[in-house]
Amino acid sequence: MTELTIHQPHQSSPPVLVSLRGLTVSFGSGASRVQVLHGLDLDVHVGESLGLVGESGCGKSVTWLAALGLLGANAQVQGEFRLAGERFDGLSDKALSLIRGRRIAMIFQDPASALNPVHRIGQQLLEAVSLHKGLKGEAARAQAVRLLDQVHIPNARQRFDAYPHELSGGMNQRVMIAMALAGEPDLLIADEPTTALDATIQAQILDLLSEVRRDQGMAMVLISHDLSVIAQECSRVMVMYAGRAAETAATDNLFRTAKHPYTQGLLSCVPDVASPQKRLTAIPGQVPEAGRLPKGCSFEPRCAQSMAQCSGLVPMLSSVEPDHQVACFLATP
């Protein structure tokens, strides 16, 4: 039995590790240009676990792909990004590659497609070890086996020579986590790391993630559409809607006093195993398309509490109490 949640004192927040300011991302050009992120501000503190939650298309994954320069030529990315105080936006690919994997590592939803199917997992792990740590030969191999041990892959020495298809989904995700740990990053971005996995395996992987995070003292951003996964693992949450932050707060705070109508809706529309069975309160309507956002608050068409000003102005993210920001005209300190 391990402790599942780690709560940091928020009064004396640790220093900011990564900060993104005014991040905007759009795809395409001319008339077909579609903006998917509209000036997102986000801080990740040293050693904290931040949850990013939202429905598909809200920009939670694009945020980090954009920050790490992984979006490709079709995307226009703007914003000011800092890692431990140093700007890293607009860096060349070569300079960024010193950050990717070594300072900020990322794991993805589907481990089977993130691993190369024609190479043995040990080989792929060795590549990461030699790239990030400059190790070669026996030393690299020993380090790779140590990493497999660290993510609790049984018989690490034998599994070293296995191909991804010979391992289960959960094992492959462990290999991905081992590869991410190879560079001893300060920040691990886990993009829906358990969505493709079964319930009992999901519990194993979440447990492993909080264990390695604690051992390495690294920060983690957990991207998920599942609020209950975030509730278990993260000390702070940011709720995103249609390319903007809707609300951000300490997890306990958010669940106790959700201020944004969308967060309130999310909390009441998920069936919960620990509460009595009752009819779900659905949020009416659907998420607006990225290219066709309403003029004002993008949640206004679905919001039961919308007012006159909501359809004309976009609410800014503002503090309602220490460590709790909401982008809604209804929310007052």
Next chain:
Amino acid sequence: MTPLLQVQELRKHFQVSVPEGWRQRKANLRAVDGISFDLHAGQTLGLVGESGCGKTTTARLVLGLTEATHGQVLFNGQPVAAKRDATWRAQRQNMQMVYQNPLGALDRRLNVISQVQEPLLIHGLGDALSRTEQAQDLMVSMGLPKPLWHRYPHELSGGQRQRVVLARALILKPSLLVCDEPVSALDVSIQAQVINLLQDVQERMGVAYLFISHDLKVVRQVSDQVAVMYLGHIVEQAPPQQLFSEPLHPYSQALVSSVPSLWQRSNPKRHILQGDPPSPLSLQSGCVFQNRCPHAQAICREVPPRLTPLTSERQVACHLVSEQAVLPDAPLESLA
């Protein structure tokens, strides 16, 4: 009252080729290995389990889409045949299926209202006008207003597509709807809409659901009875309140405790299973869960446990629990 659907000792084994070095070896894959359950009219039976446990094969067997290796399915007291003859076709009117991916289940080149009325056309019911009227009425009641009727599937959102699939399944007024992961592909806010719609439809039309999902939260929300499957076997069947507050089978316990809760931050009884489910190709004798079970004993490696009734509405297939049932003094907490 005879149940609407009776499944008796149903088995489905597939012959598969397994690579063995440079050769292929024939092997017997036991996808479904002797399951029995009843489903009464207007009720919902939730079927949960991890991928590969035989949920979807069970659905296909129930609908007569695959021939069973052993056992039978009775629908309204009549055996469901896997042979596609007139009886099978007549039975199809009363049993329908909803799939996980609505875009894959819909015809992309046909507008949605034509797809909703097509089942009536296939079964030769009514004339063109009455078919269209029925489809329109049903679609409105399912939250698909007039502007959407003549759209194509790609012009609808995921939630709307699933409503179309549901309307198409319900237009024949079936008494059984098999739902295979009907909300898994949808976003949470849309999931709640579709779950509520399914519950409204059940209340209005009295249709019974065989509801298959890997998401325990959703199954708990919709079901009257929940059957937990593991490697082709039902290991526990109980009403959701009982199953989720006090799971008895060690696998159900692990499954229930692995579901993260919004409000209960750290689950004190959480226990995490080690390892992965074994391959259904190489099953040993005895209990299917023995390799991952923290309480496995000698008997578990030899004798497969049978699904045994504990109360009128609760059955468990575990040697340890059945023993406890005989000896009520023994504390059940020793299992938790």
